Amino acid sequence: MAERSLLRVLTVEAGVPFRQFVQDYEDNAKELAKERSDPRIASATVSEPTYRRWTGGQVVKLPLHPAPLILERMYGYAARILFGPADAVPPPTPVSVLDESESAMTARDAAAHASNAASLSVSDITLDQLKDDVIALARTYHSTSPGDAHRHGEELQRLAQTLLDRTQRPRQRHDLYLAAGEASAIMSVAAFDLGFFGPSVQLARTAALYGEVIEDGPLQAYATGLLAYIAFWENRPTEAVRLAGSAMERYGGLGATAITRLSAIQARAYAHLGDRDSAEGALAKSLEPGNSDRDELHDDIGGEFGFHAARLAMSNATSYLLLGDSDHAEQSATHALQLLADTPESARSIVISCKASADLARARLLRGELAGAAEALNPVFDVGSEWRGTGITERLLTTRKHLTQPAFRDASEARELGERIEDFTANAVSRGLGGSAHLAIEG
Numbered sequence: 503m504a505e506r507s508l509l510r511v512l513t514v515e516a517g518v519p520f521r522q523f524v525q526d527y528e529d530n531a532k533e534l535a536k537e538r539s540d541p542r543i544a545s546a547t548v549s550e551p552t553y554r555r556w557t558g559g560q561v562v563k564l565p566l567h568p569a570p571l572i573l574e575r576m577y578g579y580a581a582r583i584l585f586g587p588a589d590a591v592p593p594p595t596p597v598s599v600l601d602e603s604e605s606a607m608t609a610r611d612a613a614a615h616a617s618n619a620a621s622l623s624v625s626d627i628t629l630d631q632l633k634d635d636v637i638a639l640a641r642t643y644h645s646t647s648p649g650d651a652h653r654h655g656e657e658l659q660r661l662a663q664t665l666l667d668r669t670q671r672p673r674q675r676h677d678l679y680l681a682a683g684e685a686s687a688i689m690s691v692a693a694f695d696l697g698f699f700g701p702s703v704q705l706a707r708t709a710a711l712y713g714e715v716i717e718d719g720p721l722q723a724y725a726t727g728l729l730a731y732i733a734f735w736e737n738r739p740t741e742a743v744r745l746a747g748s749a750m751e752r753y754g755g756l757g758a759t760a761i762t763r764l765s766a767i768q769a770r771a772y773a774h775l776g777d778r779d780s781a782e783g784a785l786a787k788s789l790e791p792g793n794s795d796r797d798e799l800h801d802d803i804g805g806e807f808g809f810h811a812a813r814l815a816m817s818n819a820t821s822y823l824l825l826g827d828s829d830h831a832e833q834s835a836t837h838a839l840q841l842l843a844d845t846p847e848s849a850r851s852i853v854i855s856c857k858a859s860a861d862l863a864r865a866r867l868l869r870g871e872l873a874g875a876a877e878a879l880n881p882v883f884d885v886g887s888e889w890r891g892t893g894i895t896e897r898l899l900t901t902r903k904h905l906t907q908p909a910f911r912d913a914s915e916a917r918e919l920g921e922r923i924e925d926f927t928a929n930a931v932s933r934g935l936g937g938s939a940h941l942a943i944e945g
Contacts, residue, residue, distance in 0.1 A: 509584045510557040512577055524548055530575045534568065537649075539698070543568045561585045567928060581929075624669040629677055632661060636684045641805035643688065644851035647888040648931065652692035659685040676716050683712030683721050684799070684807075690728050691806060694735075695853075695891030696931060703732055719753035720799040723760050724807060726753075730767050734774060735892075742771035743780075757797035762788050763809040766817045773824035781825060785818055812841035816854050819861040820897075828868035835862035852889050856882045860897035867904050875901070876919050883926055890930030898923045 513523055527548050535544035546568055548556075555561065564570050570581035577584060636658055643651055662682035669675060690705035706728040713721030730745035746768040750761060769784035799807050819834035838858035842850050863878035879901075882894070902923040910916035 506588050507557070507559055507561070507585050508579065508588045509573070509577075510559065511588045512584075514557050520550055520553055523553060526576055527572060531568070531572050534572055534575055543572070546572060556585070564925075570929060624665050624671075624674050624678075628665065629674060632658065632665070632681050633677065636681050636688075637803050637805075639688055640684065640803050640807050643691070643806035644849070644853065648692040648695035648891050649888065652689050652696070655685045655689035655692065659689065679712050679716045680718060680721065683709045683716075683718070683725070684803075686712065687721070687725055687728065688806060690725070694728070694732060695893065697892045699732060699736065703729065706732065718799075719755040720757070720760055720797040723749040723753040723756055723764065724799060727764055727767055730764075730771065734767075734771050739771040739774040743768055743775070746771065755797055757795045757801045758793050759800040759804075759809050760797060762814060763800065766809070766814055766821075769821045770817065770824070773821040778825055781821060785821060788814060788818065810841075812838045812845070812851070812858070813854050815841060816858040816861065819858060819865070823861060823864055823868075826868070828865045831865040831868075832862060835859070835865060852885060853891060853894065856885055856889070856894045857897060860894065860901060864897070864901050864904065867901065867910075870909055872910060872913060872915050872919070876915060879919070879922075883922055887929045888931050890926065895927045895930045898927055902927075 512518075524547060528546070531546040532544045535541055548569075552565075556565070564581050564585065573584055574581055639646070639651065639654055639658065646654070659682050662678045662685060666675060666678045666682070669678070686705050687709040690702045690709060693699075693702035693705060706725045710722050710725035710729070713719075713725060726745050726749040730742040730749070733739070733745060734742040746764045750756070750764050765784050765788035769781050769788060772781035772784055775781075796802065800809065804810075815834045815838035819831045819838065822828075822831035822834060835858045839855065839862070842855050842858070859878050859882050863875040866872075866874040866878060879898075882898070885894075902920050904910075905916045905920045905923075
């Protein structure tokens with residue numbers, strides 16, 4: 503007897519006609535295509551035989567992309583749950599009428615209206631709120647999905663641009679250019695995590711230009727660092743080395759954290775080039791005890807603009823992997839995970855943890871430790887699709903490729919791990935490169 507799935511309960515047993523299902527499916531496909539900037543999804547539809555197979559308990563494997571994403575958008579359940587037994591589904595959690603993001607948007611709209619009513623000048627209260635919002639976004643990036651971070655950054659960037667047209671006060675214009683540049687930089691990181699390399703480059707350059715207008719060295723250095731690791735991902739490691747070195751030499755006012763970040767980026771690029779001596783020199787520089795120099799962006803605001811010890815350890819683990827040094831890679835990845843475990847959960851970065859775990863798995867695979875690699879990846883597979891950005895998915899795809907080597911080809915554990923990686927990356931938010939040999943430079 504065919505299994506009674508949740509999808510059947512929500513469609514056939516709920517009395518939804520097939521034509522209505524198709525209309526809802528096509529409408530959601532179009533909306534999803536807009537959200538993901540992927541026009542290929544917009545034309546998705548469902549034939550009646552497929553619909554009857556889906557609702558008749560005959561599904562063994564999940565349908566091909568983008569069907570699972572569209573169904574998840576329609577019903578609010580993961581695809582595996584929709585095609586699973588209806589009796590196994592827990593009762594839905596009540597949804598509050600108003601969530602925090604709606605309240606925050608209302609508050610911003612009200613503040614903007616009050617500011618417009620004040621006069622054609624920018625009030626200091628409005629400017630202070632904008633600066634606080636940018637800082638909050640940077641400091642909560644670790645707990646904000648890339649899509650939400652990008653949307654919020656866009657709101658803040660547009661507000662800064664609007665306010666720039668309403669004031670000629672030098673101090674206020676300086677602060678507004680800075681806020682617009684910082685918002686652009688955060689949007690660049692989010693676009694990179696989503697796999698949108700073209701927009702990420704453009705936004706990083708925009709941030710650098712804002713920094714140039716107000717001669718803010720730390721903002722220019724941060725944005726140039728973004729351009730460096732995007733260059734690495736686009737198979738231009740020599741350009742990445744040049745950009746990271748240029749940022750350290752050209753821009754003044756950089757604190758110790760900024761130098762550490764740029765050194766780690768440069769180390770990764772050298773490692774990709776196979777220049778072991780230069781890579782090890784840059785790695786050593788990134789690990790040097792920091793001096794007392796600080797800058798407002800990297801040290802005082804911090805968050806996504808910072809470069810804490812766990813992030814450095816994770817970044818260096820990937821550099822060691824590129825050099826083929828599994829021992830140091832495992833040490834660095836393990837150190838990153840230990841540091842994160844000692845961090846309060848509210849401040850812990852899901853993304854950095856996943857990347858460090860993926861690097862740890864790869865280091866173990868280099869030594870032939872298949873069971874240890876699978877153990878390292880277990881916590882990664884529990885991460886929701888909205889967190890599966892470029893840096894995570896490409897690390898896992900590189901691991902998947904390694905599992906096809908002769909040493910693992912006939913191992914059932916390797917096949918099972920490979921299938922789990924494929925399922926994980928198939929439902930990722932990132933529009934990844936699809937199995938390239940790249941590894942994220944720093945992000």
